Amino acid sequence: MSQGTEKSTHFGYKTVEADQKADMVAGVFHSVAAKYDIMNDVMSFGIHRMWKRFTIESSGARPGMKVLDLAGGTGDLTAKFSHLVGDRGQVTLADINDSMLKVGREKLRDKGIVGNVNYVQANAEALPFPDNHFDIITIAFGLRNVTDKDAAIRSMLRVLKPGGKLLILEFSKPKHDLMRKIYDLYSFKIMPKMGALITQDADSYAYLAESIRMHPDQETLKGMMVEAGFEQVDYTNMTDGIVALHKGYKF
Numbered sequence: 001m002s003q004g005t006e007k008s009t010h011f012g013y014k015t016v017e018a019d020q021k022a023d024m025v026a027g028v029f030h031s032v033a034a035k036y037d038i039m040n041d042v043m044s045f046g047i048h049r050m051w052k053r054f055t056i057e058s059s060g061a062r063p064g065m066k067v068l069d070l071a072g073g074t075g076d077l078t079a080k081f082s083h084l085v086g087d088r089g090q091v092t093l094a095d096i097n098d099s100m101l102k103v104g105r106e107k108l109r110d111k112g113i114v115g116n117v118n119y120v121q122a123n124a125e126a127l128p129f130p131d132n133h134f135d136i137i138t139i140a141f142g143l144r145n146v147t148d149k150d151a152a153i154r155s156m157l158r159v160l161k162p163g164g165k166l167l168i169l170e171f172s173k174p175k176h177d178l179m180r181k182i183y184d185l186y187s188f189k190i191m192p193k194m195g196a197l198i199t200q201d202a203d204s205y206a207y208l209a210e211s212i213r214m215h216p217d218q219e220t221l222k223g224m225m226v227e228a229g230f231e232q233v234d235y236t237n238m239t240d241g242i243v244a245l246h247k248g249y250k251f
């Protein structure tokens with residue numbers, strides 16, 4: 001799938017200069033941060049919880065491990081990992097957007113999750129962590145917002161320990177035509193209206209629908225992971241492929 005010319009990229013269906021995209025994505029997440037969690041539940045009918053649960057179960061997180069929840073936003077995965085890795089482990093919630101990090105930090109503090117979580121503002125394309133550092137990296141619904149996805153995947157490979165695992169949870173391509181039609185109707189006609197009603201922000205939810213359509217499909221993303229150097233790369237479709245969980249190892 002084309003990512004535009006060298007200097008251009010996609011922001012939803014718009015072609016923009018590559019160096020403008022990060023600011024435009026930042027605008028979306030500054031705008032939705034306060035209502036992000038409630039909108040996730042409303043828009044996905046709560047199904048995002050099931051997708052995230054499957055991701056956690058697939059991670060193999062154990063006490064003492066170091067986990068990076070990249071583009072972790074409001075910290076749903078971080079909260080679960082914090083319990084699994086325990087006092088001897090460490091979870092790093094990294095996100096480029098300080099509004100999302102702030103909501104995440106307050107939510108986790110309110111849940112009493114403090115000891116083994118740290119918060120880092122970082123761009124996935126150039127992670128500020130040492131080589132071979134994490135046992136597990138997750139990026140949930142984050143990769144499609146990143147301008148240079150290949151650079152981000154390479155950066156994740158660098159900071160993973162040998163034997164470490166990357167899990168990419170992301171919207172993908174439904175397998176069946178009927179599902180695709182229903183999904184298109186829902187995301188282009190209904191979702192922006194719900195966004196307008198609840199957050200007074202139809203544009204951010206139109207971007208959501210468009211960015212999902214522009215994201216590499218299952219096989220393309222698998223190829224990108226292999227190309228970056230991940231091994232044993234595979235994926236599991238969920239909800240007919242509306243969402244896929246890609247998994248790969250560094251050896």
Ligand SMILES: C[S@@+](CC[C@H](N)C(=O)[O-])C[C@H]1O[C@@H](n2cnc3c(N)ncnc32)[C@H](O)[C@@H]1O
Pocket residue numbers: 025029070071072073074075076094095096097100122123124125139140141142145146147
């Ligand atoms: C849809 S939210 C997902 C949040 C959380 N992972 C979840 O599943 O609920 C996408 C997140 O990606 C972050 N993000 C976008 N571009 C990024 C980048 N280049 N590096 C790191 N985080 C980024 C956004 O700030 C936002 O918090």
